[in-house]
Amino acid sequence: MENKLKSVARRIRLLRSWKSLSIGLMVGAVLALIWVGLDYFSVVFTEIPFLITLVVGLGLIGAAIGYFRNLNPLDVARSVDSRAGLKDRLVTALQSEDDDDFQRKVREDAEAHLNDVEPKKAYPFRFGPWPGAAFGSILLAGAVFWLGNSTALASKNSPEAEKMKEAVAKVERVAKPLSEVKVDELGGKDEQRLANELQKMAKQLERNRLDPEEAKAKAEELGRQAQELTDKRMEQARAQMQSMQQKYAQEQLQKANITPEQLESMKLSQELQDLMQETRDGLDGDFQQGEQLDQQMLDSLNLDQATQEMLKMSQKERDAMKESLEQQINDIEKMLEDPNLSEQARKELSEKMKELQDLLSKVQYSEEVLKALQDLQSMEEYQELSKLMSEMQQASEQMQNAQELTDEEMEQLKQKIAQLEEQMEEFAKQMQDPEFREQMRKQMQEMIDAMKRGELSAEACKTCLGLMPGMSMGMPAPTPGGAYQGEGENRKNQDPQELKGQTDTKAVKGQRDPTKGTESYVEIKAPTTLGTKTSVPYDKVLPQYKDKAEKAMSDKSIPKKHEKRVKDYFNSLGGKK
Amino acid sequence: MSENASINAEQEAQWFRDTWAKLRDEIGKVIVGQDEVVEGVLVCLAANGHVLLEGMPGLGKTLLIRTLSQALDLSFSRLQFTPDMMPADVTGTNVLSEDASGKREFAFRKGPVFAHLVLADEINRATPKTQSALLEAMQERQVTVGGAHYSLPEPFLIMATQNPIEQEGTYPLPEAQMDRFFYKINVPYPTKKDLAEVVKRTTGTVTSEAGKVASGADVLRARKLIGHVKVAEDVLNYALQIVVATHPGGEAAPISEQYCRYGASPRGAQTIINASKVYALMNGRFNVSRDDVKKAAKPALRHRLLLNFEAEADGIGADQVVDGIVQFVESQGRDPVGA
Structure with missing residues (x-):
């Protein structure tokens, strides 16, 4: 009897599995129906594969539960008694523990009747209420989904459908990378929210659920939000870069034992600037023929304009300046040899000569500075970094103008940027390498020693400190104060009266003087994630996508009286019409 | 060896079935x-x-x-x-x-x-x-x-x-x-058909008389036999559920709560089980089934239920209450394997 019951039990498991499968399918279908309902009202958007996975998945789970759920032999006996009309013979045979002839007959009778039971007949697969409910729910969910996606009803070859398809593809192209933005300390939630909105809009366009007027209003709102987000992210990026620059520069200064007071004393004097101007005037036209220094590097040093120009002087100009200064010094020396010279005049001439000597040493220093900068330019690491920055900016610009790029090209660009980012990170790691840093430190120490020995000016020192991009402190260039070059002892002049140069504050810490020079920067258009990932600059791309989407819609159903309004609106977005 | 073991279940059950069938047939000769x-x-x-x-x-x-x-x-x-x-x-x-x-x-x-x-x-x-x-x-x-x-x-x-x-x-x-x-x-x-037969038999010249087909000893033997019929726990519970469902205030069926003043006594449960055993033997089975219990419920309980005034006012009889109780108890049971 036990064996027979086992065979029946297997059948029961199958049947129970069928029933549970139906229940699972029905539950899945009900959930799908809810989902489809939400989709219908554009609360969420869903796709057929998701719905199928949901329904089938729950169905399979139900089937597994139904099959493997515990099955008691006594329950099987009860069920068989009930299903096969065995009049409780099996239950009595199993439950009664007497040992008499009646009990034996009960057992025999039960076995005889059980043998006559055909599991397939007693437990037939029926399309009962549960499968019916499951089937009905699936049909209902499918119908609602189908009705909610009217493009299924529209002709696929109609021009409106084609345009709509294009518009959807473009909006999705913007939305997809945005949705991949990671949430980090800079934010990312806003980007994702915007991406979701864009995707929602794309879905609505795709499913023809968006009224043109509504689409217009929504596009306007999204465009505004995108612009705000762009501004916000750019501001954040700038602030962060400045912060990083300052931090790094301070670290380097501390390691180089350079105090802020020492930096304060480094400033190009007014006299030298005047002299430079005179020299230029005298040379008349040769000024532009100076040494070719990387403007980006000069910008990163945050030097004032006069200093930059002096560094750009040609050798000819520099020689002319030196000759002029030496001539003036000689003239003064001759004048000082005159015994009839009054004490007052002698004193003034002496001071004037000192100033001229100072200026001469400045010009001589500039040669040192120039040499240091040239050395810097020739450094492999610097060249690599410059190249990376340049490529990154180029890629960023390409991304900004990428509205006409294909998906494939966009993907290549993204990969390239990601590659560049990796290289940047590699360089940053290299900078953290103790050996590399030691090498840098030695170079700086040599420069400082040279400065102390009077062989290198403070300007040159500052130049060295600004070797690396991002080290610029944005501090005013000080007047050289006490470093003399030439014979005799070096004397540091700390007397403020002797600091003839005027401090020309052109910038404050952390901010670039907008009136002078240029600034090296990588424009990272928001939304973006610094350091790890870049994405499509949607502020550039979005308006045009919206423009085309709107055009596609207007071709279809925008009333004539609204056409001008629509056109004006998209013109107002700033995108190219 | 006990008395129980000495009984040949097959033969005894067959004898009972035959005897009671004969009795029924014999009575049927007279009672239409x-x-x-x-x-x-x-x-x-x-x-x-x-x-x-x-x-x-x-x-x-x-x-x-x-x-x-x-x-x-x-x-x-x-x-x-x-x-x-x-x-x-x-x-x-x-x-x-x-x-x-x-x-x-x-x-x-x-x-x-x-x-x-x-x-x-x-x-x-x-x-x-x-x-x-x-x-x-x-x-x-x-x-x-x-x-x-x-x-x-x-x-x-x-x-x-x-x-x-x-x-x-x-x-x-x-x-x-x-x-x-x-x-x-x-x-x-x-019924009309039965009535016609009754009239024919009683108004003609030929009268039907029942002959002897069993004896008092046979009755006593049958009474002993029904004690051996097996009752599964499930079936016993089913019978007890029916009886308990007649008790207002306890685990009563809703219809009992509404219409019963008093439910069946323990004699009711004994009666149902004993009668079910007889039905089982009469149907050639060695065990009591739920159907036997269901069949015995109405004649065993209808006179044991004391209905209230509301039942009388609503024209509800004891049979309807018992039917309601049986339905209630049936509705409590579900397919134990959930297939």
């Missing part, structure tokens, strides 16, 4: 239709219970028990209850008698209850005092008169009848006495 009534009476006979028949006059109640006595070759007596009937008229009494030597002494003269089969016709017309005279006979199978106990013959079956109409001048049976009836069977009017 009324199959359920006949079957109910035979169940009571096998289960050692008394039966209360309720039906209109002239439906063959007396004929039924007389035919049964003929078929079993057992003594039969009839008591026609009237309001002036005294207990002694039922049980018998001590009378002063004189023997041949002239010696006088009281001797017990047995009443009509001293028969194997007793028909207590229109029992509700007798006074409660007289009705109560049957209590001891029904339960203890003995009669006590003048301090002496007199055993009743075995098998002993009382078949009482009562008329559902003409309630004026009647004395409804007290609950204690009602409870002692194993079954209460409603005797319906015969």
Whole structure:
């Protein structure tokens, strides 16, 4: 009897599995129906594969539960008694523990009747209420989904459908990378929210659920939000870069034992600037023929304009300046040899000569500075970094103008940027390498020693400190104060009266003087994630996508009286019409 | 070896089935239709219970028990209850008698209850005092008169009848006495077809008589046999659920809560199980099924339920309440394997 019951039990498991499968399918279908309902009202958007996975998945789970759920032999006996009309013979045979002839007959009778039971007949697969409910729910969910996606009803070859398809593809192209933005300390939630909105809009366009007027209003709102987000992210990026620059520069200064007071004393004097101007005037036209220094590097040093120009002087100009200064010094020396010279005049001439000597040493220093900068330019690491920055900016610009790029090209660009980012990170790691840093430190120490020995000016020192991009402190260039070059002892002049140069504050810490020079920067258009990932600059791309989407819609159903309004609106977005 | 083990279940069950089939067939020769009534009476006979028949006059109640006595070759007596009937008229009494030597002494003269089969016709017309005279006979199978106990013959079956109409001048049976009836069977009017047959048989020249097909010993043997029929726990629980569902305030069915003042006593549960065993044997089974219980429920419980005024006002009878209870209990059970 036990064996027979086992065979029946297997059948029961199958049947129970069928029933549970139906229940699972029905539950899945009900959930799908809810989902489809939400989709219908554009609360969420869903796709057929998701719905199928949901329904089938729950169905399979139900089937597994139904099959493997515990099955008691006594329950099987009860069920068989009930299903096969065995009049409780099996239950009595199993439950009664007497040992008499009646009990034996009960057992025999039960076995005889059980043998006559055909599991397939007693437990037939029926399309009962549960499968019916499951089937009905699936049909209902499918119908609602189908009705909610009217493009299924529209002709696929109609021009409106084609345009709509294009518009959807473009909006999705913007939305997809945005949705991949990671949430980090800079934010990312806003980007994702915007991406979701864009995707929602794309879905609505795709499913023809968006009224043109509504689409217009929504596009306007999204465009505004995108612009705000762009501004916000750019501001954040700038602030962060400045912060990083300052931090790094301070670290380097501390390691180089350079105090802020020492930096304060480094400033190009007014006299030298005047002299430079005179020299230029005298040379008349040769000024532009100076040494070719990387403007980006000069910008990163945050030097004032006069200093930059002096560094750009040609050798000819520099020689002319030196000759002029030496001539003036000689003239003064001759004048000082005159015994009839009054004490007052002698004193003034002496001071004037000192100033001229100072200026001469400045010009001589500039040669040192120039040499240091040239050395810097020739450094492999610097060249690599410059190249990376340049490529990154180029890629960023390409991304900004990428509205006409294909998906494939966009993907290549993204990969390239990601590659560049990796290289940047590699360089940053290299900078953290103790050996590399030691090498840098030695170079700086040599420069400082040279400065102390009077062989290198403070300007040159500052130049060295600004070797690396991002080290610029944005501090005013000080007047050289006490470093003399030439014979005799070096004397540091700390007397403020002797600091003839005027401090020309052109910038404050952390901010670039907008009136002078240029600034090296990588424009990272928001939304973006610094350091790890870049994405499509949607502020550039979005308006045009919206423009085309709107055009596609207007071709279809925008009333004539609204056409001008629509056109004006998209013109107002700033995108190219 | 125990007594139980000595029974050949197959043979005994077969004998029972054959004997009861013969009895039914024999009674059927006289009683036209009324199959359920006949079957109910035979169940009571096998289960050692008394039966209360309720039906209109002239439906063959007396004929039924007389035919049964003929078929079993057992003594039969009839008591026609009237309001002036005294207990002694039922049980018998001590009378002063004189023997041949002239010696006088009281001797017990047995009443009509001293028969194997007793028909207590229109029992509700007798006074409660007289009705109560049957209590001891029904339960203890003995009669006590003048301090002496007199055993009743075995098998002993009382078949009482009562008329559902003409309630004026009647004395409804007290609950204690009602409870002692194993079954209460409603005797319906015969169908037109059955009536035609009845008329033909009783108005012609040929009269049908039942022959002896079994004996009192057979009845006793059958009573022993039904004790061996197996009842599964599930089936027993099913029967108990039905009985318990009649008890208002407990685990009653909603219909019992609404219409019952009092539910069935433990005798009700005993009756259902015993009757079910008889049904099982009659159907050739060695075990009781739920169907047997269901079949026994109505005749076993209908006279044990005391309905309230609301039931009377709503025209709800005991049978409807029992049906409702059975439905309620059935609805509690689910497919245990969930297939």
